[in-house]
Amino acid sequence: MLGLLGGGQLGRMFAMAAHQMGYQVTVLDSDPDSPAGRIADQFICAEYTDRAALQRLGKQCAAITTEFENIPAAALAQLSEFCIVSPDAKSVSIAQNRISEKQFLQANNFSIASFAIIEQAGQFRNFTNSIAGLFPGILKVSQFGYDGKGQKHVNNEAELSTAFVEMKSVPCVLEKKVPLKCEVSVVLTRGGDGKMVCFPVVENQHMNGVLDISIVPARVSAETAKQALEIAGNVADTLNYRGVLCVEFFLLEDGQLVINEIAPRPHNSGHFSIDACITSQFEQQVRALCELPLGNTALHKPSVMVNLLGDLWQNGEPDWLLVLQQPSTKLHLYGKRAARPGRKMGHFTVLGETADQALTKALHIKRVIE
Numbered sequence: 001m002l003g004l005l006g007g008g009q010l011g012r013m014f015a016m017a018a019h020q021m022g023y024q025v026t027v028l029d030s031d032p033d034s035p036a037g038r039i040a041d042q043f044i045c046a047e048y049t050d051r052a053a054l055q056r057l058g059k060q061c062a063a064i065t066t067e068f069e070n071i072p073a074a075a076l077a078q079l080s081e082f083c084i085v086s087p088d089a090k091s092v093s094i095a096q097n098r099i100s101e102k103q104f105l106q107a108n109n110f111s112i113a114s115f116a117i118i119e120q121a122g123q124f125r126n127f128t129n130s131i132a133g134l135f136p137g138i139l140k141v142s143q144f145g146y147d148g149k150g151q152k153h154v155n156n157e158a159e160l161s162t163a164f165v166e167m168k169s170v171p172c173v174l175e176k177k178v179p180l181k182c183e184v185s186v187v188l189t190r191g192g193d194g195k196m197v198c199f200p201v202v203e204n205q206h207m208n209g210v211l212d213i214s215i216v217p218a219r220v221s222a223e224t225a226k227q228a229l230e231i232a233g234n235v236a237d238t239l240n241y242r243g244v245l246c247v248e249f250f251l252l253e254d255g256q257l258v259i260n261e262i263a264p265r266p267h268n269s270g271h272f273s274i275d276a277c278i279t280s281q282f283e284q285q286v287r288a289l290c291e292l293p294l295g296n297t298a299l300h301k302p303s304v305m306v307n308l309l310g311d312l313w314q315n316g317e318p319d320w321l322l323v324l325q326q327p328s329t330k331l332h333l334y335g336k337r338a339a340r341p342g343r344k345m346g347h348f349t350v351l352g353e354t355a356d357q358a359l360t361k362a363l364h365i366k367r368v369i370e
């Protein structure tokens with residue numbers, strides 16, 4: 001019995017991979033109708049702060065993982081008294097907070113965009129130069145932001161003050177906007193023995209702060225791809241990380257790679273691996289959790305993943321035949337009941353002879369279902 005904190009789509013795909021390998025899964029989530037909870041062998045409907053519920057989970061599982069980075073560190077620490085918990089409380093607490101994440105990256109000499117920490121109006125930590133050097137910038141809440149939520153673009157101190165109040169004056173970081181050539185990510189798995197296996201570098205296109213399309217392999221130079229894999233591996237080693245980790249990068253116009261953020265779990269940009277790789281990111285999560293050898297992540301073929309957001313449901317359920325009738329295309333729907341705008345409802349993956357060919361096919365399908 002494997003335990004899973006969080007009942008979202010990442011958890012659902014983890015449970016599917018676990019089932020494929022003969023494991024059972026207990027999901028803990030506060031939503032009684034979550035995508036992973038609905039396919040779990042056992043479901044505990046509780047908050048992550050419910051110590052009695054955590055104890056029940058801990059007692060019945062051989063190992064526990066998470067699909068959600070905002071799990072309180074205390075919950076992971078409590079569970080680790082019962083069984084293996086990966087990733088561990090320390091890695092999750094660093095990654096779940098932009099301030100601690102940036103401080104960790106900076107302290108270990110990883111390249112990141114210039115930033116300041118703002119915990120009180122008008123007071124800037126970690127930044128000695130004039131704050132004017134960070135404009136135009138993006139104000140980001142330090143916790144619970146996702147899919148571009150909890151972010152505001154600001155061009156001067158007046159806009160910054162207004163935006164900070166609009167964020168309810170919670171701790172934030174102000175990050176300088178960097179000139180992007182493109183965005184790439186590396187999803188990797190690190191076992192408890194320190195052995196590491198990476199997926200190929202992914203090129204990501206965002207729309208309104210939400211991942212739209214992932215292209216694999218990324219159309220970047222071999223040198224850039226090698227560097228991204230190396231940096232991501234160093235991040236995982238520095239954290240002494242166990243499990244699946246995603247490192248998101250900005251590739252700047254001058255060719256420099258800077259780390260945007262890290263996610264202590266499988267990542268949306270790794271969904272291509274279900275259909276395009278010998279081993280998916282979710283199977284790797286199971287393998288790392290159960291101390292099994294990590295799988296081969298070689299690509300069957302170049303591929304493109306396209307996210308399906310709730311906006312597509314505006315005029316009712318899209319006509320999935322338009323996706324399913326395409327050769328070398330796979331459809332994934334997460335079983336969410338309500339299709340709200342911006343909500344991740346599913347994705348499809350297209351395989352091609354080259355990344356560009358897969359992209360052309362994917363964009364065609366995207367156009368016809370919209």
Ligand code: ADP
Nearest residue numbers: 113138145146147148149175176177178206209
């Ligand atoms: P989230 O946690 O919502 O994914 P990110 O910090 O990754 O938040 O920001 C979402 C997207 O916004 C990024 O993938 C990128 O496209 C854009 N973005 C964020 N920060 C910057 C920046 N400093 N410069 C340029 N673009 C940025």
Ligand code: MG
Nearest residue numbers: 147248260261
């Ligand atoms: Mg991001």
